[in-house]
Amino acid sequence: MLDRVSRTGGDLLPLLAQEPAKPAGGAALDQIVIATGGAAALTAVLLVLGWGHRTGRITLLQRLADLSERGPGRGLPGWAALPSVVAMLSLLTALLGMYWDISLHISHGRDEGPLANIAHYPILFGLFGIFTAGVLSVVLPKGERPGRAAVRITRDWYAPAGGVLLAGAGFYALLGFPLDDVWHRIFGQDVTLWGPTHLMLIGGAGLSLVAMMILEREGRRSFTGPADARGSAVTRWVRRGMLGGGLLIGLSVFQAEYDFGVAQFRLVHQPLLIALAAGCALVAVRLWGGRGAALFAVAFYMLVRGGVSVLVGPVIGELWASVPLYIAEALLVELAALVLIRRPLLFGAVSGLLIGTAGFAAEFAWTQVAFAMPWTGDIVVEGVLLATVAGVAGGVCGAMLAEGLEGRLPRPQVARPLFALAIVAVGVAVANGLIIHVPEGQRATVTLTDVRGGEDDRTAHARVELSPRDAVDDPAWIAVTGWQGLGLHVEPLIREAPGVYRTSAPMPLHGSWKTLIRIHDGRTLAGVPIYLPADPAIGAEAVPADPEFTRDVQSEKSILQRELKSDVPGWLWLAASAVVLLCTLALLIALGWGVARVSREYPHRAAETPREMAAT
Amino acid sequence: MTPLDGVLATHPIVSAVPFFVPTFIVVGVIGVIIWRDRRRGDEEDGAGES
Numbered sequence: 001m002l003d004r005v006s007r008t009g010g011d012l013l014p015l016l017a018q019e020p021a022k023p024a025g026g027a028a029l030d031q032i033v034i035a036t037g038g039a040a041a042l043t044a045v046l047l048v049l050g051w052g053h054r055t056g057r058i059t060l061l062q063r064l065a066d067l068s069e070r071g072p073g074r075g076l077p078g079w080a081a082l083p084s085v086v087a088m089l090s091l092l093t094a095l096l097g098m099y100w101d102i103s104l105h106i107s108h109g110r111d112e113g114p115l116a117n118i119a120h121y122p123i124l125f126g127l128f129g130i131f132t133a134g135v136l137s138v139v140l141p142k143g144e145r146p147g148r149a150a151v152r153i154t155r156d157w158y159a160p161a162g163g164v165l166l167a168g169a170g171f172y173a174l175l176g177f178p179l180d181d182v183w184h185r186i187f188g189q190d191v192t193l194w195g196p197t198h199l200m201l202i203g204g205a206g207l208s209l210v211a212m213m214i215l216e217r218e219g220r221r222s223f224t225g226p227a228d229a230r231g232s233a234v235t236r237w238v239r240r241g242m243l244g245g246g247l248l249i250g251l252s253v254f255q256a257e258y259d260f261g262v263a264q265f266r267l268v269h270q271p272l273l274i275a276l277a278a279g280c281a282l283v284a285v286r287l288w289g290g291r292g293a294a295l296f297a298v299a300f301y302m303l304v305r306g307g308v309s310v311l312v313g314p315v316i317g318e319l320w321a322s323v324p325l326y327i328a329e330a331l332l333v334e335l336a337a338l339v340l341i342r343r344p345l346l347f348g349a350v351s352g353l354l355i356g357t358a359g360f361a362a363e364f365a366w367t368q369v370a371f372a373m374p375w376t377g378d379i380v381v382e383g384v385l386l387a388t389v390a391g392v393a394g395g396v397c398g399a400m401l402a403e404g405l406e407g408r409l410p411r412p413q414v415a416r417p418l419f420a421l422a423i424v425a426v427g428v429a430v431a432n433g434l435i436i437h438v439p440e441g442q443r444a445t446v447t448l449t450d451v452r453g454g455e456d457d458r459t460a461h462a463r464v465e466l467s468p469r470d471a472v473d474d475p476a477w478i479a480v481t482g483w484q485g486l487g488l489h490v491e492p493l494i495r496e497a498p499g500v501y502r503t504s505a506p507m508p509l510h511g512s513w514k515t516l517i518r519i520h521d522g523r524t525l526a527g528v529p530i531y532l533p534a535d536p537a538i539g540a541e542a543v544p545a546d547p548e549f550t551r552d553v554q555s556e557k558s559i560l561q562r563e564l565k566s567d568v569p570g571w572l573w574l575a576a577s578a579v580v581l582l583c584t585l586a587l588l589i590a591l592g593w594g595v596a597r598v599s600r601e602y603p604h605r606a607a608e609t610p611r612e613m614a615a616t
Numbered sequence: 617m618t619p620l621d622g623v624l625a626t627h628p629i630v631s632a633v634p635f636f637v638p639t640f641i642v643v644g645v646i647g648v649i650i651w652r653d654r655r656r657g658d659e660e661d662g663a664g665e666s
Binding site for chain 1 (some may be wrong): 636637638641642643645646649650653665
């Protein structure tokens with residue numbers, strides 16, 4: 001059974017408790033040799049199969065493509081069917097690896113190298129699989145031009161635009177690995193999901209769904225097989241619903257810190273990100289798939305994300321990741337569609353508005369039961385505002401995505417500024433969320449009452465008295481967080497009197513645990529360390545948990561991310577971030593180009609619109 | 617070998633090898649094919665490959 005406070009689904013390996021001090025940078029050479037060997041073999045297989053296919057010497061790829069054309073990729077030519085299957089399996093692998101990996105980092109702390117952590121392997125294989133799927137789609141079409149939107153490789157070799165973009169998204173995600181390592185070298189390990197290079201890893205995978213949607217469109221319109229192999233309207237509805245659900249999952253990965261209850265950023269980001277993902281994915285899938293597709297997408301989302309949470313939590317025995325509900329948002333989108341489906345951009349904007357307001361209310365209620373750090377009144381005004389901005393921006397982008405896929409993208413003079421405006425709006429909203437304030441002159445007096453007093457198993461209750469007493473009025477959270485002690489302990493404090501709080505469960509104060517009080521009120525984001533072990537690899541001294549002590553309310557970053565180097569000049573951080581930002585904009589613009597290209601090359605045919613025909 | 621007494625790669629690019637180089641090679645191979653095709657196009661324009 002899941003323990004709500006410790007949030008673990010099983011016993012953690014006790015052996016690991018005796019591990020030696022961890023180095024804080026670099027990778028062991030043996031790990032690199034093993035991984036290089038594996039990667040070289042994979043590359044060789046991909047190159048040989050591709051070369052063999054194009055010269056006609058090896059028919060394995062063709063046979064696999066034919067097989068997937070008859071099976072799960074029904075109604076798509078092999079060059080779209082096989083990559084879709086490979087990409088879907090790869091994405092699931094990467095997703096499992098990602099949540100497993102985050103869970104390990106929360107309970108165990110930083111890695112000893114890029115391959116010291118077992119969960120990095122599914123991520124690596126998953127991302128390489130996405131790249132491979134794209135390459136397969138580029139390599140497979142032989143002796144035919146794969147549709148009108150295809151990109152010329154040589155005079156007699158054309159590749160589907162969706163395949164090129166899929167390979168590009170995989171490439172972008174994999175680029176995150178080396179850049180991540182360089183980043184750690186320069187700035188120290190950033191133990192947060194929201195490091196710029198970490199965002200590349202997960203963002204590339206998440207956005208590959210757009211490339212898969214483009215590939216589906218190209219494949220369906222180029223299919224020349226017999227009519228009975230085309231696949232029914234239901235097949236199409238289900239496949240598009242799954243792609244939409246996949247996009248919802250892909251856009252939701254950015255919320256993972258909030259799902260685990262260890263967000264290192266302001267709480268208002270969570271409604272913002274939920275509204276952005278719901279607006280974009282649900283509007284797109286409802287327009288593209290037809291009636292009920294938004295609800296189906298959420299069902300698919302629940303199945304996959306719930307499945308991953310169950311696998312990582314109870315099955316593997318790591319931490320439980322909560323899942324936002326999205327059902328209310330899907331219902332709102334379906335409702336808006338009843339009235340506005342023929343005016344897609346307005347439909348997207350109105351859906352976003354509903355998601356940012358009514359959807360916010362539904363998720364607010366859901367967080368009270370499902371999340372370790374539930375939303376409070378403190379974030380309502382700003383949360384609704386940011387969620388509405390993100391919801392509308394996402395909804396408009398989702399509408400343009402679906403319209404582009406259906407060959408009805410608004411003309412470039414409208415579509416381009418709208419796309420740019422949406423990106424800027426989301427950028428400004430996120431930037432606003434990142435602005436925090438660390439109070440000065442506030443102190444906390446903590447009195448500990450030991451529950452277990454041993455060296456290796458000490459736990460204690462705490463009474464916390466803030467000074468001044470009115471430092472916090474209606475906080476977004478005031479909680480004890482303990483992590484990296486082979487588990488996670490998140491527990492909101494109970495208010496006894498103004499400025500006086502106590503714990504409701506004993507907190508861990510031993511071994512490698514890092515335990516602190518976290519305070520978040522409005523823009524204030526700060527912490528008070530209770531217990532931190534010595535960490536010789538980064539030159540950090542222990543912070544002991546004396547029976548009674550008074551400490552400053554201080555920046556959380558220096559407690560939660562002790563690995564960060566403090567002597568790096570600011571311009572270097574800006575320059576490095578700019579490189580990552582440019583890569584990200586390049587990917588977004590490339591995907592926009594792809595959508596515009598399929599829209600131009602495959603203009604809408606009146607007979608195929610799913611809006612008029614319910615899935616039968 | 618425990619990570620503590622193991623040799624650490626001292627340059628970031630080395631530890632990035634398995635993650636980055638395979639994709640780089642594949643992209644490079646396709647890039648070379650494109651480059652050769654474009655160059656050939658100037659000399660024997662229109663001649664298709666069988």
